[in-house]
Amino acid sequence: MFYIHCPYCGETREEEEFHPKGQAHIARPLDPDACSDEEWGDYLFFRDNPRGIHHELWVHAVGCRKFFNVTRHTVTYEILETYKMGEQPSITAEHPEGRPTDAVDQQASLRDGVRA
């Protein structure tokens, strides 16, 4: 059983309350009409399947019902961090120990999620 930290509830909760929803940070093409079939197909159907650090979208389904991002290691299943929608991960495949601190400082604190 995993314990997953929900960045909106500010608490670590049981895995049973969460659902995974696939790869995170997939940007919809700004102008779909101008996309080639290949670009649109990539956006709709093609997903990364890395061995190692992966960013995923999860939802706190039984709880606050908010979507958030999870950085997870696909080999060890370790959850390295969770962060809100719209934020950037501090741990990436290029920076497995965390990005340089000046980038991390821009992350909003866990508790100011009430601005909605």
Next chain:
Amino acid sequence: MSNTAAEKVRTFDTRTQAKIAVESPLAYSYRRSGAPAPTAKSRVVLRERPFLGHLVLRGGAIVLDEAVREVLGVSLPGEPQGLVQDAEGVRSVQWLSPDEWLLIVPGGEEFELENRLRAALDDAHFAISNVSGGQTLVELEGEAARELLMKSVIYDVHPSHFPVGKGVTTVFAKATVILRRPAEERWELVVRRSFADYTYRWLLDAGEEYAIGVAR
């Protein structure tokens, strides 16, 4: 009172004037599964609080807080998992998610309250839904209430982790529940109407060893 919001949103009182017999969500369960009366041996007592007014408020915390303060006189819990009650302890506001709160008031008050909130919020970006008919409140009281919950929910209900004035949405048995702790030995479960019978039967079974009684 000029009520611009009410002109945009058609609201109606879900409680009709007509004399229609109403049954609580647990009425069927009492008939089918019985309701053991509380005795001196009962270490936990179950009590349903049916027909309360449940409103779900959605919107930004700052505008909603202002409106709720003005109309109800209590502040909106801004911290996650917060539960705030009014001085009499009969009206409560609970944090459900960063832009969602559950308001529970005595039955019959909710329509007037909804209209007053709409008037106070006016042109703000918000939503109010009356969910009174969809859920019911089950109360557990007694020194074994926490032990009973430990067998039923996945959430840690130890006092150090679940102090008075906290409320969470979590898993109860195989159903969803909003679990709140308004007082030291009193816990409240807000359950879906369709899950009320399941929850009730689960509680009777799990509470058997504490000689659970049902106050009606």
